[in-house]
Amino acid sequence: MASVAPNTNTYDFAIDEEFDPAKGIRLDNLPPFARRLRAAADVVWEDGYNQPFLRELGNGTLKQERFAFYLLQDYRYLADYAKVHALALTKTRDPEVMKFMVNVQNSIFSVESSVHRKYMAGFGVSESEMNNVRQSAFARAYTSDILSIAYGGDLLDILVAVLPCAWVYADYGQRLAKEFADTLDTNPFRTWVDMYKTEEFWQGSVWLIEHIEHMVQGLGEERLQELEEIFCNGVQNEYMFWSSAYDMQYSWKPQWDKAR
Numbered sequence: 001m002a003s004v005a006p007n008t009n010t011y012d013f014a015i016d017e018e019f020d021p022a023k024g025i026r027l028d029n030l031p032p033f034a035r036r037l038r039a040a041a042d043v044v045w046e047d048g049y050n051q052p053f054l055r056e057l058g059n060g061t062l063k064q065e066r067f068a069f070y071l072l073q074d075y076r077y078l079a080d081y082a083k084v085h086a087l088a089l090t091k092t093r094d095p096e097v098m099k100f101m102v103n104v105q106n107s108i109f110s111v112e113s114s115v116h117r118k119y120m121a122g123f124g125v126s127e128s129e130m131n132n133v134r135q136s137a138f139a140r141a142y143t144s145d146i147l148s149i150a151y152g153g154d155l156l157d158i159l160v161a162v163l164p165c166a167w168v169y170a171d172y173g174q175r176l177a178k179e180f181a182d183t184l185d186t187n188p189f190r191t192w193v194d195m196y197k198t199e200e201f202w203q204g205s206v207w208l209i210e211h212i213e214h215m216v217q218g219l220g221e222e223r224l225q226e227l228e229e230i231f232c233n234g235v236q237n238e239y240m241f242w243s244s245a246y247d248m249q250y251s252w253k254p255q256w257d258k259a260r
């Protein structure tokens, strides 16, 4: 592993500060339940940002084959992620929620996966190879997890299950752009960072946080804990998705990769 200095900046997620609705929902101004979720996941969240895949992506030294492994798994992940939003749409009659779900599906296919396709074309990987990639055990575990929530859960479960996907990427994207601002111009992964650092991408999380905040009003502690667990599992899954791509690991144990 190339040695990359760890991120030692203090992060501006302030756990003790009161939410100021006038400022709007921001990474450093979160309403109470979102703050609870973020605090519960904090150790994994920060470990996630500091893992080799993200450090090396940030300073541009990540090996192309590790990034390609990640993008191929992610391309497949996004198709299932779109299905999760399609299923969310069936759980509500609120047109505003339905519209949000349709918009996410649309941006997955028109914006996000087109960045994957461009990178893969640059790496000489064909579209049919992209569509036929063998899914890693970790990627399958993650998509199975959110798909089972989408099939069996209610709308609130789904909103909480997709929140880590949106929020972790917005958070890491913005932090990488800031931390590595000086070298981003020549960074081969710049397009990736540029996609996730935007205010527009963060607005997806704002929408989810607002709706979740509204829907948890009056719920009992047991239900809130259930939701917290869904959220923390998601943040762990995000961590493992990058870490298994860094190791280019298809099976639960590396030695099993050779058995296939």
Ligand SMILES: Cc1ncc(CO)c(N)n1
Residues within 6 Å of the ligand: 074, 077, 078, 112, 164, 165, 166, 169, 238, 241
């Ligand atoms: C695994 C994963 N989670 C979240 C996102 C952000 O959409 C993504 N592209 N991939």
